[in-house]
Amino acid sequence: MGYGGRRAGGVLEDLLEKAGGCAVIDGGFATQLEKHGASINDPLWSALCLIKDPALIKLVHWEYLEAGADVLVTSSYQATIPGFLSRGLSIEEGESLLEKSVKLAVETRDRFWNNAKKVPENSYNRALVAASIGSYGAYLADGSEYSGYYGMDIDLAKLKDFHRRRLQVLVKAGADILAFETIPNKLEAQACAELLEEENVEIQSWICFSSMDGENAPSGESFEECLEILNKADRVSAVGINCAPPHFMESLICKFKKLTDKPIAVYPNSGEVWDGRAKRWLPSQCFGDDKFELYATRWRDLGAKLIGGCCRTTPSTIQAISKALKKGGKVENS
Ligand SMILES: [Zn+2]
Numbered sequence: 001m002g003y004g005g006r007r008a009g010g011v012l013e014d015l016l017e018k019a020g021g022c023a024v025i026d027g028g029f030a031t032q033l034e035k036h037g038a039s040i041n042d043p044l045w046s047a048l049c050l051i052k053d054p055a056l057i058k059l060v061h062w063e064y065l066e067a068g069a070d071v072l073v074t075s076s077y078q079a080t081i082p083g084f085l086s087r088g089l090s091i092e093e094g095e096s097l098l099e100k101s102v103k104l105a106v107e108t109r110d111r112f113w114n115n116a117k118k119v120p121e122n123s124y125n126r127a128l129v130a131a132s133i134g135s136y137g138a139y140l141a142d143g144s145e146y147s148g149y150y151g152m153d154i155d156l157a158k159l160k161d162f163h164r165r166r167l168q169v170l171v172k173a174g175a176d177i178l179a180f181e182t183i184p185n186k187l188e189a190q191a192c193a194e195l196l197e198e199e200n201v202e203i204q205s206w207i208c209f210s211s212m213d214g215e216n217a218p219s220g221e222s223f224e225e226c227l228e229i230l231n232k233a234d235r236v237s238a239v240g241i242n243c244a245p246p247h248f249m250e251s252l253i254c255k256f257k258k259l260t261d262k263p264i265a266v267y268p269n270s271g272e273v274w275d276g277r278a279k280r281w282l283p284s285q286c287f288g289d290d291k292f293e294l295y296a297t298r299w300r301d302l303g304a305k306l307i308g309g310c311c312r313t314t315p316s317t318i319q320a321i322s323k324a325l326k327k328g329g330k331v332e333n334s
Helices: 011-018 030-035 045-052 054-067 081-085 091-116 136-140 156-172 186-198 223-231 246-259 289-302 315-329
Strands: 071-073 128-134 177-183 204-209 238-242 264-267 273-275 280-282 304-307
Touching: 011 128, 011 204, 030 045, 030 054, 045 054, 045 091, 054 071, 054 091, 054 315, 071 091, 071 177, 081 091, 081 156, 091 128, 091 156, 128 156, 136 156, 136 177, 156 177, 156 186, 177 186, 186 204, 186 223, 204 223, 204 264, 223 246, 238 246, 238 304, 246 264, 246 289, 289 304, 289 315
Parallel strands: 071 128, 128 177, 177 204, 204 238, 238 264, 264 304
Antiparallel strands: 273 280
């Protein structure tokens, strides 16, 4: 039996077409929650807000829709059932929080779209809700999503088991697509792709890797080996890079173009560097919104189909990207 009730193929392509060939993903979630005063100094990170302040999650989704996001990524990146269990919640409570992460995004999208579609010639598209599935390393919260090293005990079966229940719950909750994020190695990419098949998931999905050197997956494995697996996976509709610095994107898009026919998604962080062990952002080269505007056009011209931001990017980053892409992309003479 499948979940979601829709066949693979469709919503993502429809969106790309409506968006003029290149759609906008939203930006950093935790960054924006913090800006509104949420305290996310916790292993569960932004997932904690699902318990404490769901209204704030809706506010952040709304801000990204206003900024022009065509895809809302849910607040489930670090929300996992084992994570919730370690906080003393039951499995049922954990599952209902995962479900809530999708419902909050769907409700906000619907409310926003009901308003937007009343305005003739509005520049918005009806956004898709992408349920975020962070890597196993994101759950460990030890920085291993950036090293790709999960230890000797972790194998394909364990990674699938780690991802299985959350994936089932998110699909059933009504997400439009699944977003596997910051995948650091080939093994986990394979686990995700095989899981989509085993669970007969009928909504579309993308799988995005992080990169620490701008050339390979964080594990040191080449994207050639990683994409070889994903190219054979029909249920993976798009592939790409997230949470790597923006200046890596240009060469990575070119590399991916040579290695795959699937649409390419890029949503880099702001260029600041996260120290996974010390759990803090290191001061470094920071990219302003004007820079993102230039980047977005260049990335689109190189062939990226989905462009947005990850950690430390904000609604104003997404607005800059949206403005740049909608300028030349959208057909005005309808
Ligand atoms: Zn990030």
